[in-house]
Structures are given as C-alpha cells and as structure tokens.
Amino acid sequence: MKYPNVWTPAGGCEGGPGSRSGRAGDLVGRAAEVADLRAALDGHRLVTVAGAAGVGKSRLAAAVAGPRAGGPWRAMVRVRWHDGVPVGPGALTARVVRALTAAAGDPPGPRNADATEAASAVSAGGLLLVLDDVDPVHTECAGLVQRLLMAVPALRVLVTARRALGLGDERVVRLAPLAVDCPAGAPGPSPAVELFLSRARGGPPLTDDDLPDVTRVCRLLEGVPLAIELAAGQLVEGTVCELATRLETDQCWLTGPGPLLRRHRSLRASLGAVHALCDETVRRVWHRAGVFAGPFTEAAAVQLCSGDGIEPHLVPSCLAVLSAAGVLQVIGEPGVVRPHRYRMTRAARDFGAERLSRAGESQEVLVRHAIHYRGVAAVAETLWNMGLQHQAAQIVLDEHDELMALAGRPQGRTDGSDESAYTTNALEAVLHLWFWWAAHERGAEGSRLLLGLLRHVRTDSPLVARGRWLAAWLITAQDPWTAQRLLDLAWPTAVMAGDDALLGRIAHVRGTLAWQRRDPEAATRAYRAAADTIPEGAAGGPRAAVSLAALSVVQAQSSPEAAVRTAHRALARPDNHDDAWAAALAQYALAHADHRAGRTGRALRRVHRTLARLDAEPGAAPQARTALLRLLDHIGRACGTSPEPAGVRRPFVPVPRAGAPAPSTAPEDSRQG
Incomplete structure (x- = not known):
C-alpha cells in the first residue's frame, strides 16, 4: 500500500509548518481531547488547555471554540500573544480591552480603559474569551482572569498555556503528545x-x-x-x-x-521560547540535567546540578518549574514511599546539551554524573554481597538508562597517555555490576561495554586487570581465543599485585575454557585452584562456591560421589548463605551429580525446591534459574516423562556458564563451563 x-x-500544528493564521486544521488523533474540552467548557467558566510546547494547544482551542463550534455563548473574542510583542505592565490587559471594544463595535478608548466594563458590554447572552499562548504574561493573565470572572457572571474564559493559571475554579485539560x-x-x-x-x-x-x-x-x-x-x-x-x-x-x-x-x-526555537521564560538558575539546572539519559531522582539532580552558584536547596524548586513548563515529565506520585522520578524529553536534552557545551561545563558535569552512578553501582554490589540480591537487581533496573549511558560514552584518550576521570569512574561502575552481567545473563552487553572502556584506559591502571578478567569471563562461549588472550594479559598484573581474589577468578575462567576444549583434567585443576584461592567474602566477583559448583559438575562426568561431596562443600561455605545465586548453582551441581549417580528422584526434588526458593525472590538469579530448568527438562526426557517429537533432540548443557547465556544447541556430552 x-x-x-x-x-x-x-x-x-499550533502554528506549525503551513499554519498561517493559527487555524485549527485537522486534529489527528485528538477526538477524545476535543470531547473533553467541549465538556469542560459546558460545565466550567474557566478552562485551561495545558501542555508542553508543540503538542497542539492552540489548534485544539481553535477547533472547539471556533466561530462555528457552538457552545453556551453568543460571542467569542480571541486574543493571542504573538511572538515579538513587547512585554510590559498591563500589556495583556490593554490587548484584551482593545479586542473586547472592537467586538462591541465601539471606537477605541483610552489605553487605561477598564477590562471588566469592556467585557460587560459584550457579555450579554454569554461571552467566551480565548486567551491564547499567554506564557510570557502568565502572572498578569491569572490576575486579569480572576477579576473578569468575579465581575462578569456571563463570561467564560478559555486559556492555552504550558501550565495552569492556578485559580480555584479552574478546569485543566492536559494535552499529551x-x-x-x-x-x-x-x-x-x-x-x-x-x-x-x-x-x-x-x-x-x-x-x-x-x-x-x-x-x-x-x-x-x-x-x-x-x-x-x-x-x-x-x-x-x-x-x-x-x-x-x-x-x-x-x-x-x-x-x-x-x-x-x-x-x-x-x-530549537520552540524550546528557546520556553528557555527564555526561565530565570538563570532554572536554565542552568535545565542544562545540567540534560546529561541524564533516562529517569532520575531528585537526589541525583541535586548532586549533579548544584555547585558553582547554584545552592542545593534551589534544585528541587527548579525541577518543579521545569516540570510545569513541560521540559520534565514526572514519573510516579510525589509523597509516596517510592520516590518519584523526573524524565527530560529528548529534544530538551539536546537543547540543554548545546547550552551546557557553550558554557564550557560539559566535562565537569559528566564527571559528576559518572561519580554519582559509580556510587549507585557500588551500593548495588554491596546489597548483592549482603544477600539482598533482588534489591540489588532492582537498583540496576531503576538506573539502567544512566548506567548504560555512563559506560557507553568514554571520554578518555585513545593513545594510552591519559584517561579522563569520567572513563575511570565509568569503568569502576561496570566492574561493580559484575553480578548483573553474570547472574542476569547480560554477558554480551557487559563485555561490549568493558572492551569499549578498556580502550580508553592506560594499561598500567589497576582497574585494567579486573576489566580484562571480567570481559574474558563474559565472552568465554562467544570468543574463547579473545578470552584466553585477556586472561594472559591480566595474570601478570594480578600476580604482581598479590590479588588472590583476582588470581582465583582468572583460574575459574581458565577452567571454563578448558571444559569447553573437552579437557576435564585441566578444568578440574583450574576450578579447584579457584575455589582454594578466592578468599572468603571477597568482593568484586563470584565467590568460591561458584567455582566449587563448576568443579562438581565436571567431576560428575566421571565420579558422581566425588561431585556430591564437592557440591556439599559449596553449600556448607559460610559466605554462601547470603548468596542466592551461588547457592542455586551449588544446588544445581548437587542435583546434577545425584542424577548422574542414578538418584533421579532426589535430583528432581532438589531442583523443585531450589526453583521454589528462587520464585520467592523473583529476579535475583535468572541465570541459575535457567540452568535448573534445563536440568529439569533433561531429567524429564531421560526418564521418559517429557517425550520429544520424533526426530527432535533438545540440548542439555551440564555446566551453567555464569556470565553468558546458554547456547541454543549443544551435543548431549558438551562440556560448557
């Protein structure tokens, strides 16, 4: 078609392309709003059509209050505040008086003629006064409308503006995009x-x-x-x-x-008209808040926008002004337990970024942004290590847009001579989120961000070795050669620094690579070394229980009883009690070992119990849940309780690969680590 x-x-649209005189034109997709506005004018004396710039407020008002629109009034007088008209005391009142006098057929009177008298002369049988685009004279408009409504009972007023007048009997029709x-x-x-x-x-x-x-x-x-x-x-x-x-x-x-x-x-001109009506402090908050890529809290805005002449206590009121002007959207309800958030429109963000760059503040504000969200990522990791893993995941989901934008725009040099404070903080944030990439099956996304940031960081930075290890762990299934190369580069730095936790985690990834190469002996040695080297409670990566779980699955191929003992060791570790992900992987390993030893009923019961515990805390460890479901499906098919269609054989991956989603196809005896 x-x-x-x-x-x-x-x-x-509202004087948009092709609109020569503000005529209504056709109203695409606005049938409901037309009906709402007509009903509001029938039942209220003061109606305001409010909305952001460019949504069609004037068009809607012209369609409903036009000469042939009909309504409980005999006369309609329209006053539009055009661009370029100088704003001075009483300017709107003077224009309204001239329009009302002309509608009454009287000759122009003195400039200080009374507006209520002019309105009374026209209001016989009902009068609708349309005040269009009154944002530059918003305060005067509120006072004028209040006086007119009190003095002229037969008068109705329709106002179009970006925000309501705030009068008591006002009916507001909010126009959305x-x-x-x-x-x-x-x-x-x-x-x-x-x-x-x-x-x-x-x-x-x-x-x-x-x-x-x-x-x-x-x-x-x-x-x-x-x-x-x-x-x-x-x-x-x-x-x-x-x-x-x-x-x-x-x-x-x-x-x-x-x-x-x-x-x-x-x-740009449309946003500039809004910008011109803001005071200097509100403008600067707008520019700085344009750095946010998604919804943000008031606390984040205070940290980012305050300083250099803007006091922290002024930021919340500036956010309220920008919300009323349509620059910000409010997500959630103010005053509830969960704090509401703000979101800036894309066009307003672009406009703010232009002004921020022109003021020479871009780099400073970006560094503040990186520091703040590095702290957010650190809090999420702390909650994960404390066992509050659902809460940790929720923080990442709430701040996902900001964290992804943080990692996606490195500001350092590419020649290795120096890295910016922004890039350093961004890399730290990505490293704090290791659990998100691994336990939540976001390996491809995490490795892409890491590899992009590492290109902008000096090779002697202490963060580089950790970044290379994490990137290697996340890409073991997709690119084992690159993973091995990254480990070879990270190992000497970890040895020189005496970082046992990093050495153990490098050994874990080496075990995964060996298992993928179908080398169970090398995988056993590497996983055992990882479990013995990672200190108890070490932050910054998976705990030793994860390595023990992987070791148990490797052992199950040749010695199920040894695998059961290893899995019990993983479950008995004190630091495993608060880690739902590590505990679920250990239960997976134990169920797999039971199944390999012929204790299928016990394995099934263990899988169902573990899945029930994970269901009680949704979102805490989806990677472990996926592994358990695959094991459950495999056991069911092995027992004949889950028949497959003729000629179809589904894969089973015996070792859950932390940090990367399981492949869709693999042979029955595949050795994925």
Missing part, C-alpha cells in the same frame, strides 16, 4: 504515524515497508506533533531511515518553512 505525500497548508503505538487490535496506523504520513512531502511515496522507520521517527520525537511535522518535511533530503538515524543523535536541527510564529519554525 502506498501513502501519498500530502502537504496540507492549513494543517500546521500523540500516541506512537496503537492499542492491541486497533486498525490502521497510530495517531503519530498518521500525522507523519499526512504531512510527509518530497521524495517517493511512502509504502508499508517504510512504516517501521516512520514509527521509529515518531518514537524518537516522542509523539510531539510540531516535531513530527517538522521531521515530515525533511523527506525532500533523504529517506525515512536516514532521518531516523540522524534524529538519534540530535533533534534541535529540525526546521520548517512558513509558520507565522517564529518559535514554530524550528524545534
């Missing part, structure tokens, strides 16, 4: 995609094959109609896929010809 590239001059995804089972494209298709111009007609890229563009633009219309006008210069790729790095470059209001001619 082809979608013709249609350009509707009257359809610009367009939905990017359709509800399940809904026919046709989503409202955001439909708007893009209707505004696309230039280039070949769009087809069904382009819809995924169109959806991607709309998602990157977060459903903001003005941004979507500006983006749709860029197809003259490239494809939708190229447009989406460019929008991933920056959005403020979007521009479009024609709109009457200057702030709607580009996304």
